[in-house]
Amino acid sequence: MxxxxxxxxxxxxxxxxxxxxxxxxxxxxxxxxxxxxxxxxxxxxxxxxxxxxxxxxxxxAVDEARQAREAALAGPGEEHYEQAAGIVAEMSLQQQAGQVLIGEYQGNDVESAAAQIQQLHLGGVILMGHNIPGGTSSVDTEALTGQLQVLAAADPQREVPPILSVDQEGGLVTRVGAPVTEWPTPMAYGAAYAADPERGLRLTRAGHQHMGRDLLDLGFTVSFAPNADVTIGAADPTIGSRSLGGDPEAVGNLAVAGIRGLAEGGLAGSVKHFPGHGSVTDDSHYTLPVQQADLEQLRSRDWVPFAQAVEAGVPMVMMGHIEVPALDPGVPSSLSAAAYEEIRSMGHEGVIVTDAMNMAATYGGGDQAAVSALAAGADLLLMPTSVPGAHAALVEAVESGELPAERLSEAAERVIALVLWQQDLAAGELAAGPDVPMPDILHEEDRGNDDGAADLEALRSSEAADVLLGEAVTVVEGQCEAPLVTDSIQIYGGTEQDRARLAAAAERAGISTGAGPVVTLLGGMTPGTGDVVVALDRPEGLASSTAGTKIALYGRTPESFDALLRVLTGEAAPGGLPVSVGEYGQGHSGC
CATH class of the missing domain: 1.20.5 (Single alpha-helices involved in coiled-coils or other helix-helix interfaces)
Structure with missing residues (x-):
C-alpha cells in the first residue's frame, strides 16, 4: 500500500x-x-x-501424576516383593516347585485341572483354544466364566490364587472370540502408527485396555501379549501379522503402549519372544530356529523393542526357543543362561517366563528341560510336556544340589509378586487400573489432544475396534477416496467365514453380491488377481498380486470388513504400511 x-x-x-x-x-x-x-x-x-x-x-504436578500411574502399571512394587518373600519363606520345597509351573489341561476337564493345581501347588494354568467352551469363535462366556471360577478356587488354603492365563494377541492368535470382541492383527496398530505415531500409540493403548478389561471380566488374570518381535517381512514364516511392524523403534513404542493398556484393563501382560522371533526363517513350534545375526546386529534391531520395554518397566518378558550362536552355540535361548543375562542386563527385575516347553525347539520339553530352564534363569515354566514330571524333576534337582534352592525361591518370589500386583491392580488398590479414575489433572491434559483417541476407553470394545480398523486400513495401490464399487461386488478367495463376513458387511453398506467388480481376499502371502485384492492378515502377498487396487486390511473381523466397505465406497484409508511390501517401504500409503 x-x-x-x-x-x-x-x-x-x-x-x-x-x-x-x-x-x-x-x-x-x-x-x-x-x-x-x-x-x-x-x-x-x-x-x-x-x-x-x-x-x-x-x-x-502433571509429571508426578503421570509417573505415579506409569509406575503402578509397570509391574510389582517393593511392597509386593517384600510380601512375596514372606510367603515363599513359609512354603515347602514342593510348594515352591509348583509355584513356578503353568500347566494345561484337555478340553473342558476343568475339575482335573483344579485337582492338579491343588495337588502340585501349581502357579497356574493356561487356556488354549480347545479349552474354550463353545469354540474360539462362538464362545459360551457363561460356561467359560464358571470354569475360570472353579480354577481360581482350586486351592482355598493358598495365600495367592493361581494365574489364569491365555494367549490373546488379536488376529491369528485369538483364543477367546465372539461374542467377546475380536481384535484385528497386531500389525493394524503398526499401520495406524505409520500414519500418525502419536495417535497410533493412543489407539494401541486403548485397544489393549479394552481387550484386557474383557478378559478380566471373564476371569483371566494374565495374557501373554504383546509381541515385541520385529518382523523381516515375507521371509518371516511364523510371526508375520502378529508383529507390530518392521521398524524396531516403532515396535518398541507400540509394545510398551500395548502392555500398559492391558494393565489399565487389569491384566498382567508379557512382551515376547526374546531374543526375537521375527527375523528367523524357521518356526520354533516344529524345529529350533537359528539366529545367525551377530550381537551388534541384534542389539540394533531385534533387541531394541525389548530394551525399550524394560526401560519403561514391564511385569514380564517371555523367552523364546531360538538358538543364538553369538550368545550360546547349540543351546535354545530358553535354556541359555547367556540369553537370560541379556534381559537382566537391560534392567528387567520381574518375571521371565518361557515360551511353551512342549514345543519341538526345546527338544521335546522333557522333565530335565524344566530344571535346565530354571537353572539358566527362567522364573515361570509354561506348559511342560508333563507337569507332574517337571514338578518331580525340580524337587529332585534341589534335593540333590543340582539346582540351588535359592534359585527356586527367587523364581517363586517373582511369580508371587506378579500375582499380588495383578490382584491389587484389578482391585483398584494402586494409582491406576480398570476402576481407578484418571486424576483430573491428567484427564484435562489428555482432553487437550484433539485426536479423539482419549475417548476410546469410553466406547464399547467393538466400537473401539471399529475405530482402530478405520485408522489402519491402507491403500497400497489404487485410487483414494473414490468409489471403487457401486451396486454389487463379486467375492473370491479367503475362507468361507471371510466371504460370509464380507457379504454381510456389503449388505450393511447397501451393496449386493454376485455381480460387479471382483474383490479377492488373501488369507496369506499367496498373490491373487481381481479388480480389488485385499490382504486380510499380513500384506506381503499384495506385492505380486495383479489388481487395479490393492488394500491391506490387517484383520478379518466383522469390523475389518465394515472398514473395507467404507473404503470401497469412497471413504479415506489413512493407514500406512508397517512392513515393506515389494517395492513399497515401511510407512508407504497410496493415498
Missing part, C-alpha cells in the same frame, strides 16, 4: 504526541518520567514470573 507524505507526517506527529503524553503521565516526583513506566514494567515482569511459576508448578 502506498502512503502520501502528508499521511506519514500526521502519523509521525501522532506517535510523537502519544509518547510525550505517556512521558508526562508517568513522570515520577523528580520529573524524570521513570516512576510510572518502571512500576508498569515491574508489574508486568511480576505477572510474567508468576505465570511461569504457575505453569512450572502445573507441569510438575
Amino acid at each position: 502506498n502512503s502520501s507524505p502528508r499521511r506519514v507526517v500526521i502519523l509521525a506527529l501522532a506517535v510523537s504526541l502519544f509518547a510525550s503524553s505517556c512521558a508526562t503521565d508517568d513522570a515520577g516526583p523528580d520529573g524524570s518520567g521513570n516512576g510510572g513506566a518502571g512500576s508498569e514494567s515491574s508489574a508486568g515482569q511480576q505477572r510474567s514470573s508468576a505465570e511461569e511459576d504457575a505453569q512450572a508448578e502445573h507441569d510438575a
